[in-house]
Amino acid sequence: MHDLAIIWDWIGFAIRWVHVITAMAWIGASFYFIALDLGLRKVPHLPAGAFGEEWQVHGGGFYHIQKYLVAPENMPEHLIWHKWQSYSTWLSGAALLVVYWAGAELYLIDPAKADLSVFQGILISAGSLTLGWLIYDFLCKSQLGNRPTVLMLLLFVLLVAMAWGYNQVFTGRAALLHLGAFTATIMTANVFFIIMPNQRIVVKDLQEGRTPDAKYGKIAKLRSTHNNYLTLPVIFLMLSNHYPLAFATEYNWLIAALVFLMGVTIRHYFNTMHATGKGPHWTWGVTALLFVAIMWLSTAPLMQDDIEAAEARALTETEQLFASAEGFDEVANIVPGRCAMCHAREPFYDGIHRAPKGLLLETPADIARAARQIYLQAGVTNAMPPANVSFMEEEERRKIMRWYRDGAASQPFSLAGK
Structure with a gap:
């Protein structure tokens, strides 16, 4: 019977290992294609429909890459789809969440904040992820989809509101982890429900001899841009589990808000650098100031909600x-x-x-x-x-x-x- 604890710990380790591997694959592919997209150059004599090209050198050889803004004239014989990385990351993360639920009494529920049963805590945990996607998807499909800057600001407000809300019912550790899961669910749902279906529509149009509609690429591009700016904060939130200075304070939701802003400043630097060859250095100063603010918030004052929850339970x-x-x-x-x-x-x-x-x-x-x-x-x-x-x-x-x-x-x- 006691060996079950060892088996359970190894299962958790194995799932986490898979999660990290698939996340590396997803993030690596995402960052590569963002850099590739921003580095494309328009040159003479591009094929019909091609938007730009790029030459790269790696692994002892040269790569010549061309991008078609909507689609090529004919369907390629060999087409690689980039989707498994996203799906595998989310599925392994969901499995880790189930492992987390197994220790809900200790890690999830904070009696000092909300008098919840284990079942209620798990229900809020799972339901919030679905609700978050529905709200976000509604905003994107509204007229705000034509105003990307306003939409991005509303997404930031939604994330901060969720950070505050999670901290009202869960332990600090669980609040930040769930905010990471909330954000990652939006990212994977973007791929599964929007980006991939739109790409399939374009492929089907090509196969059946129709000219693909450019609107599908525009919609997918908006969701892909959101994913690009959300990636780094998600990584921080998932790592926060190991650092009480990040989660064991009443201001952990503000820390999360500043982390999302840091994700924007860091990605803006690299996106600009890939597009122009030179990044705006002011972004590093802003990032440093945000990080100093996070360090100050982590100790002003200390609440140690996880410790209080343990004593109260x-x-x-x-x-x-x-x-x-x-x-x-x-x-x-x-x-x-x-x-x-x-x-x-x-x-x-x-x-x-x-x-x-x-x-x-x-x-x-x-x-x-x-x-x-x-x-x-x-x-x-x-x-x-x-x-x-x-x-x-x-x-x-x-x-x-x-x-x-x-x-x-x-x-x-x-x-x-x-």
Whole structure:
């Protein structure tokens, strides 16, 4: 039964690995085509319908690339579609969200903010992603689609509103992660519902001998531009899970807002550079100022909502079983002495200003809540304490393993791995 915790952890690791790989492929392809599109040059004697061309050198050879603004006169025999990267990234991210839901009591719900059941929290989590796409898609299909600057500003307002809303019901960590998932869902839905169908219409017109309508390319271009500016903030939000300074403050929603602005300034520099050969250097100054503002917001004042949520939450049935398992009293003496110098409400280890990842290991209740993490990090492996700075002994690690396995064996199979 206890092995389920190890299996579950490896499954989470594997899904995250796939997610990172597919995200690299998607982001790499997206950035490449944006750079290619902006670097096209109009030269004499281009084929009919061609908008521009570009020569590139890579891997010991030269590439001659031409872009047709709408479509070529005839359908190419070999056509590569760039879609799997986006779909795979979203699907693996959705799988990670399911893994996150499995720890909803600890990571998702903040009783100090909203009195939600696990089911209600998961329902808000999943429903918000769908609702966000519907609102965004409605705005794009309205008359605002002809006013891209206004539309972009409204999209920014929507994202900030969602950041604030998530922070009213979820832990700080969950709020930023869900904002990232919210944004990534919009990006993938753009590809699935708009960009790819429009490209299929153009291909079908070519196959059936009709002249493709340029409006489909214009619509797809608008959504692709949004994806371009949203990419970097999504990466920040997904990484924020590991940095309490980003999420464990009442101003995390403002931090997210500034991150979206940084995404715009950074991409504007590179987009301009690809188009003209020289980027506007003022964007780096603005980006630096935004980052300084983020650093200030991260500590003014500290709220540490995840820690407050952990203290406010009563022990679940699973955690109560670990608290009553054989060997708990010994572990409750071992862990604070070896781990609480960092994982405390007021850490006293040099350089540690708050408990890493908001994880507290001071009281028996803290230890019962963190049973699985303790088992994996300080029992099965020697990841904690780092470099064994507190000299945890091997016999102490074995006691942790015996305690956890006794607790896991006393509960239903469905709960053993949580």
